[in-house]
Amino acid sequence: MFIHRKNAFGSLMLFSFIVAAFFSLASANAKDITLERIERTNNFVIGFRSDKHPFSAVTPSGEVDGYSIDLCKGIYESLKKNLNKPDLKLKMIEVTADNRFDYINAGTVDIICSASSWTLERQKKVSFSLLTYVTGAEMLVKDDSRIRSLKNLSGKKAGMIYGTLTSDIMTKRIKRDKLDIELVSYKYPDQGIEALENKEIDAYIADRIILIGLLDAASAPNDLKLVNRFYSYDPYALMFERQSLDFKLLVDSYLAELYRSDKSLELFNKWFSHMGIRSNENILRAMFKLQSIPE
Missing domain, CATH: 3.40.190.10 (Periplasmic binding protein-like II)
Structure with missing residues (x-):
């Protein structure tokens, strides 16, 4: 009786090994x-x-x-x-x-x-x-603005690009720190630049490199400036x-x-x-x- 159980256990182990080897081979041969x-x-x-x-x-x-x-x-x-x-x-x-x-x-x-x-x-x-x-995320403001931090945006409007990591991070941070900032979301990046130039918002928050790219195409880039402070990685x-x-x-x-x-x-x-x-x-x-x- 003892020998019978041992043989059954051995057969089960052998079966498990064969199945594992089969799926391993199938996985190795599967095309990307x-x-x-x-x-x-x-x-x-x-x-x-x-x-x-x-x-x-x-x-x-x-x-x-x-x-x-x-x-x-x-x-x-x-x-x-x-x-x-x-x-x-x-x-x-x-x-x-x-x-x-x-x-x-x-x-x-x-x-x-x-x-x-x-x-x-x-x-x-x-x-x-x-x-x-x-x-990383940074702010773009008007050249004559005194805004240098998120706290300076209290009671003001900030634009962000819809569906981005920066938008998610900054929204959570503003909520966490209980900052009184009205967030305006734009589907296209150039819409935020236009809103900032027209003073519809007080700051535009996006990845620094994206803001620089937008500055290259802005109608009056010298009227805008980066605050030189990162808010995310x-x-x-x-x-x-x-x-x-x-x-x-x-x-x-x-x-x-x-x-x-x-x-x-x-x-x-x-x-x-x-x-x-x-x-x-x-x-x-x-x-x-x-x-x-x-x-």
């Missing part, structure tokens, strides 16, 4: 959903935001360009090589703050190339590449399907190789050097070095 789609359709589809200069924007001639767009064009070239598909097509689809996560999970786009903030909460829905930029990264680990490896490998080379500084000079000290060059150089992961 993003790479499989790219190979099947012969298309690499980039999702972009049209209002996130200098990361992604539409030029007056109708072209899509920006720092993040250049990164994804490099990934496109890497895909052609790694998948042995020299005729791979590149497509671009505009996304919004509302639909970008749905577009990734539905397979409408393969990657989001813009100014996307990497958070642990968002990582429950999508995956992220290595960091592409580091910034905002890391940017490229977004794609959460389970696509092979695709992530390809994306991260390209970025790490880029960061190890002089090409990263060429991209910095192309998109950020004109901003001078406002570009946070030292922080970005450190980011490049820290993510220069060896092969």
